[in-house]
Structures are given as structure tokens and as C-alpha cells.
Amino acid sequence: MTKIYKGMKPTRRSFLTGAAASGVAMVSAKAANAEGDPAIINKQEWNQYLGEGVDARPYGMPSQFESHVRRQDVPWLTADPVSSVNFTPLHELDGIITPNGLCFERHHAGIAEVDPAEHRLMINGLVDRPLVFTMEDLMRFPRENHVYFLECAANTGMEWAGAQLNGCQFTHGMIHNVMYTGVPLRLLLQEAGVKTTGKWIMPEGADASGMTRSIPIEKALDDCLVAFKMNGEALRPEQGYPVRLVVPGWEGNMWIKWLRRIEVGDQPWHHREETSKYTDLLADGQARRFTWEMDAKSVITSPSPQAPITQGPGPLVITGVAWSGRGTIPRVDVTIDGGITWQQARMSGPSLNKSMHRFYLDVEWDGKPMLLQSRAHDSTGYVQPTKEQLRHVRGENSIYHNNSIQTWAVNEKGEAENVEIS
Numbered sequence: 001m002t003k004i005y006k007g008m009k010p011t012r013r014s015f016l017t018g019a020a021a022s023g024v025a026m027v028s029a030k031a032a033n034a035e036g037d038p039a040i041i042n043k044q045e046w047n048q049y050l051g052e053g054v055d056a057r058p059y060g061m062p063s064q065f066e067s068h069v070r071r072q073d074v075p076w077l078t079a080d081p082v083s084s085v086n087f088t089p090l091h092e093l094d095g096i097i098t099p100n101g102l103c104f105e106r107h108h109a110g111i112a113e114v115d116p117a118e119h120r121l122m123i124n125g126l127v128d129r130p131l132v133f134t135m136e137d138l139m140r141f142p143r144e145n146h147v148y149f150l151e152c153a154a155n156t157g158m159e160w161a162g163a164q165l166n167g168c169q170f171t172h173g174m175i176h177n178v179m180y181t182g183v184p185l186r187l188l189l190q191e192a193g194v195k196t197t198g199k200w201i202m203p204e205g206a207d208a209s210g211m212t213r214s215i216p217i218e219k220a221l222d223d224c225l226v227a228f229k230m231n232g233e234a235l236r237p238e239q240g241y242p243v244r245l246v247v248p249g250w251e252g253n254m255w256i257k258w259l260r261r262i263e264v265g266d267q268p269w270h271h272r273e274e275t276s277k278y279t280d281l282l283a284d285g286q287a288r289r290f291t292w293e294m295d296a297k298s299v300i301t302s303p304s305p306q307a308p309i310t311q312g313p314g315p316l317v318i319t320g321v322a323w324s325g326r327g328t329i330p331r332v333d334v335t336i337d338g339g340i341t342w343q344q345a346r347m348s349g350p351s352l353n354k355s356m357h358r359f360y361l362d363v364e365w366d367g368k369p370m371l372l373q374s375r376a377h378d379s380t381g382y383v384q385p386t387k388e389q390l391r392h393v394r395g396e397n398s399i400y401h402n403n404s405i406q407t408w409a410v411n412e413k414g415e416a417e418n419v420e421i422s
């Protein structure tokens with residue numbers, strides 16, 4: 001099999017050699033074609049008339065030619081859109097930041113349209129001074145900026161039993177990566193004075209679902225943020241405007257949106273989202289609970305089923321994202337032959353704790369079929385498992401916490417399909 005794919009030349013050196021040999025030829029071929037290219041010969045609308053002036057678009061939107069870049073749901077997945085999920089179009093994005101308007105949404109009772117002037121955050125329970133904060137009160141605490149990924153524990157959950165959804169948007173799009181501005185939760189808890197018996201917190205949302213989760217006090221005092229900005233602007237209503245809890249590296253369900261109350265207690269509350277949901281049924285019938293940290297994971301975003309190769313054989317940029325709830329991603333490996341041979345990908349962009357990372361592998365595609373996979377290594381030394389390895393440990397009953405290696409089969413036409421190999 002290695003022999004079949006020998007023409008791919010995926011190393012950097014061979015890529016450069018390939019570029020010198022064929023890349024130059026390709027560029028001059030384009031130049032020759034340009035003589036008859038209407039895009040060059042004809043005058044376009046946009047260079048004959050004045051465009052719209054400043055302020056025509058007081059809050060800018062993407063180009064009309066990008067209208068295909070959008071969040072999307074899978075209609076058969078849930079009974080009703082108010083308790084549902086849609087998916088980030090990972091195959092259309094690059095770099096590491098998810099634009100605010102494209103962050104996937106997961107609501108249990110629709111989007112709460114909260115008036116910040118009427119919103120309060122209460123801290124009560126095992127504290128010396130129960131407190132109520134207005135948004136203005138929160139703005140008076142020292143704030144911090146951090147980039148973190150939020151991944152729903154159900155991300156990739158539909159893939160447990162076998163390859164199912166055709167596109168990384170649907171298999172891996174329950175994730176976004178955002179720069180948050182917020183107040184360390186520690187500072188608010190210190191203001192309230194947590195009693196020595198206070199071992200857990202229970203954040204609660206102001207939406208009609210009144211979502212709650214139990215979080216150990218160590219995490220609350222470590223790196224949790226009470227965030228009000230995302231990527232520089234106010235949180236979007238979809239993401240919990242005016243304030244949400246940020247629980248870095250931990251499953252998305254704990255990141256309570258429209259945060260209105262934090263109770264301090266001496267034990268977990270065992271609510272719905274940590275018993276019936278977000279638990280992992282193992283092969284022996286026991287349910288694993290409190291799986292908070294998201295394990296290292298990666299996916300190739302292009303080529304992928306929604307992002308086929310359209311330009312034919314030649315230079316090909318293989319790219320994807322990787323993340324870990326336990327730290328950074330120093331290394332990602334990519335295979336084009338289903339795991340027989342692996343190449344170390346090139347990481348590009350900031351490498352931040354509990355954030356998405358971007359990787360690239362620049363190859364010369366010979367037009368032959370490929371089995372594409374990526375494998376993340378995190379800063380603890382943990383390596384992303386194959387589907388087989390994960391099923392060996394976790395059985396076949398699980399939905400949540402599927403961080404196994406994803407395979408795309410690419411055919412001669414450059415079309416990609418979600419497959420499973422063993």
C-alpha cells in the first residue's frame with residue numbers, strides 16, 4: 001500500500017522539489033490560459049461603478065458569495081428546534097478562532113433574550129455573604145482574556161456504532177473556539193466567602209430550561225470565568241448573553257449560559273444533566289459519571305465530505321484542527337493511507353492551553369484514492385485513540401465522549417466520504 005501512495009511525496013522537501021518541477025509549470029499554464037479568460041478581458045461591475053459608502057453596513061456581514069457558510073442542524077436528530085443543536089461549519093473555517101455568528105448552538109429551551117439591565121447573578125448557599133451582582137457590578141472586577149474551545153460531550157456521538165454523518169460539520173461541529181473576556185469566578189466566590197464546608201458549586205441558567213450542573217470547588221477556584229465578551233464583542237444571545245460560565249477544557253454542558261445563580265454546596269446535586277445525560281454507559285452496564293475533561297481529539301477539515309478536492313491532482317493543502325481539555329497540542333500526525341504511514345503535520349497559529357490548534361500537511365496529490373486520518377498528541381503525552389481502541393475500553397453503548405480518530409475516504413475525483421476502517 002505504501003507503494004501505491006509513493007507518488008504523493010508528502011514530506012516538506014519533496015513538496016518543494018515538486019513545486020519547483022510541476023508548480024512552476026502550473027503557474028505558467030494559468031498565465032497562458034489568461035489570454036482568453038473573460039475574468040481578465042471583460043470589465044466587471046465592481047470596477048465601473050462606485051460602491052456603497054461607509055456606514056452602509058453599520059454592523060458588517062460576510063460577502064454575499066459566502067452565504068453557503070452557515071450553521072446547520074440535522075433535522076432528524078431532535079424532535080424540536082428549541083431543544084436541539086446545530087453545527088459549526090468547520091470545513092469552511094481556517095486558523096483557530098470561530099467567528100461569533102458561526103458558533104454552534106445547543107439549547108434546551110431555545111434562546112433566552114435577556115435584558116442585561118434586568119439580569120442578576122446571585123451567589124448563595126454555603127457562603128459567608130450571599131451576594132447579588134448586576135452586570136455593572138461584574139464590570140468592576142479585574143477581568144482576563146483567554147481563548148478556549150467549548151465541545152459538547154455529544155460531539156461525534158452519532159459515530160459510535162459506525163460512520164454516519166457525511167461532513168466534519170456534522171461529525172465534529174459541536175465545538176467552537178473563542179476568546180472570552182470575563183471575571184475569574186474565584187474573585188466572585190472570594191467576595192462571597194466560601195465556607196470551609198463548600199466543596200461544590202451549582203451554576204444555573206436563566207433560560208426556561210434552568211440548566212444546572214455540579215462542579216467541584218477546585219475547578220471553580222482554578223480557571224473558570226464569568227464571561228461577558230466573546231471575540232471582543234458582547235456574547236451573542238445564542239451563546240448566553242449577557243453572561244455565561246466558561247469551564248475550560250471541560251464538557252460544554254457545564255458552561256451554563258444566561259448565568260443567573262451559583263449555589264455553593266457540600267456535595268454534588270445529581271441533576272438530570274449529570275445522571276440521565278452526559279454519562280457513559282460501559283459494556284458491563286455500569287454508567288461512567290462525571291467525565292468532565294475533554295480528551296485530545298482532531299479532525300481533518302479539508303479535504304472532507306463537504307470540502308472535496310476540486311482542483312485535481314497537484315499541490316494539496318490538507319488541514320484540520322486539534323484540541324485537548326488537558327493542555328496544548330504539540331503534535332498532530334496525518335496519514336493518507338489509512339494509518340500505514342504517518343507524517344508529522346505542521347502546526348500553525350498560537351498554541352494555547354485548552355484551545356483549538358490548526359495543523360497543515362502540504363502534499364502533492366497524485367490523483368489516487370486516499371484514506372485520510374489525523375491523530376493528535378497532547379501536552380500530557382496522551383495520543384488520540386483509533387475507534388477500535390476506544391470501543392475496546394468503552395464498549396458500543398456510548399454516545400458521549402467519542403474522541404476517536406476520524407477517517408475520510410477520498411476517491412480519484414477528489415470526493416470525500418465518512419468511512420470506518422479496521
Ligand SMILES: Nc1nc2c(c(=O)[nH]1)N[C@H]1C(S)=C(S)[C@@H](COP(=O)(O)O)O[C@H]1N2
Nearest residue numbers: 104105106107108152205211252253256257
Ligand atoms: N442555560 C443553559 N446553558 C447551557 C445549555 C442550555 O440549554 N441552557 N446547553 C449546554 C450545552 S449541552 C452545551 S454543549 C453548551 C453549548 O454552548 P453554545 O450554545 O454556546 O454552543 O451550553 C451549555 N449551557
Ligand SMILES: [Mo]
Nearest residue numbers: 152153252253
Ligand atoms: Mo452539550
